[in-house]
Amino acid sequence: MTGPLERVLGAFLTDPAAPRYGYDLMSAARLPSGTLYPLLARLERQKLVASAWEVPERDGQRPRKYYRLTGEGIRVARLELAQSSARSHRAPARPGRPARGDL
Amino acid sequence: MRGERQLLRVGEYLVSRASKQLPRKARQERYREWAAELPAILHDPLIRFAPRRAIRMLAYAADTFRGTALTHVTSRRRWLELAATAAAGIVVIVALGGAISSLWSIAQSPTQPLNYLQLIWSLLLGAYAVSLRVRPTARVTVLLIIGVNLMGVVVSLWTGAENHGDWVNYLWAAALIFGLLVWWPLNRWVHTRRGNAAHKRT
Numbered sequence: 414m415t416g417p418l419e420r421v422l423g424a425f426l427t428d429p430a431a432p433r434y435g436y437d438l439m440s441a442a443r444l445p446s447g448t449l450y451p452l453l454a455r456l457e458r459q460k461l462v463a464s465a466w467e468v469p470e471r472d473g474q475r476p477r478k479y480y481r482l483t484g485e486g487i488r489v490a491r492l493e494l495a496q497s498s499a500r501s502h503r504a505p506a507r508p509g510r511p512a513r514g515d516l
Numbered sequence: 517m518r519g520e521r522q523l524l525r526v527g528e529y530l531v532s533r534a535s536k537q538l539p540r541k542a543r544q545e546r547y548r549e550w551a552a553e554l555p556a557i558l559h560d561p562l563i564r565f566a567p568r569r570a571i572r573m574l575a576y577a578a579d580t581f582r583g584t585a586l587t588h589v590t591s592r593r594r595w596l597e598l599a600a601t602a603a604a605g606i607v608v609i610v611a612l613g614g615a616i617s618s619l620w621s622i623a624q625s626p627t628q629p630l631n632y633l634q635l636i637w638s639l640l641l642g643a644y645a646v647s648l649r650v651r652p653t654a655r656v657t658v659l660l661i662i663g664v665n666l667m668g669v670v671v672s673l674w675t676g677a678e679n680h681g682d683w684v685n686y687l688w689a690a691a692l693i694f695g696l697l698v699w700w701p702l703n704r705w706v707h708t709r710r711g712n713a714a715h716k717r718t
Contacts, residue, residue, distance in 0.1 A: 436553045436576070446576045447583025475552035
């Protein structure tokens with residue numbers, strides 16, 4: 414799993430039921446729009462994310478599109494993030510400078 | 517905010533350019549989605565300073581354009597791949613046709629060595645087209661292209677010697693040799709450059 418995907422899934426999972434706008438996700442995942450939207454499109458194709466148009470509250474306001482994880486998306490996201498976290502814990506620590514007297 | 521309308525117009529222009537790079541059926545929806553985010557960014561209550569909000573909105577639009585430009589390159593590359601596969605398929609069909617024709621000629625006159633050379637040439641051409649698609653960077657592909665060219669030169673010279681005065685065969689042989697002489701150093705140069713680039717990355 415790539416870093417940007419991990420961040421997007423993490424942003425969704427902070428409140429899986431809440432609908433998220435593109436800009437909102439950009440801020441939460443700290444990703445630029447050019448990276449986020451292709452990712453969202455891919456997740457939507459895989460049926461892990463569903464999108465819908467918001468009905469504008471006021472006249473003249475533009476409707477915005479919001480995204481949320483599907484049931485399958487929540488399951489996959491939790492699994493992927495857990496696996497990713499386990500991998501990072503298993504990875505050996507980078508060798509540091511040897512302590513004095515080690516050599 | 518002063519100049520808000522102009523800023524929005526610039527942002528909308530960028531996202532409309534971005535959406536135009538997408539497949540036709542997705543354009544309208546993507547444009548609506550991206551354009552709707554622009555005023556929201558411009559009025560983001562979490563960002564205090566108006567110039568910062570304006571920069572963020574323009575950065576959003578510009579990066580959306582970058583994202584779709586990358587996708588567009590990918591789809592263009594896919595088309596090129598498809599065209600290359602189709603061209604290789606045509607070469608294979610032509611080579612098989614040549615091989616069948618040579619076999620027919622061999623059956624008609626088995627003592628004529630030129631027919632055997634033409635058969636080998638056709639088979640090498642087919643093998644080259646297949647190898648180019650399967651393992652384009654392999655040494656065997658390079659050997660096949662050299663083989664195809666040299667065999668073409670031999671066949672052309674032989675045909676030229678049999679049909680006196682038919683200078684087209686000699687011209688064809690010269691073109692094949694010239695092609696090989698240009699291609700060989702060019703291929704070596706590209707190969708060395710790729711090797712150097714890979715070495716720098718590691």
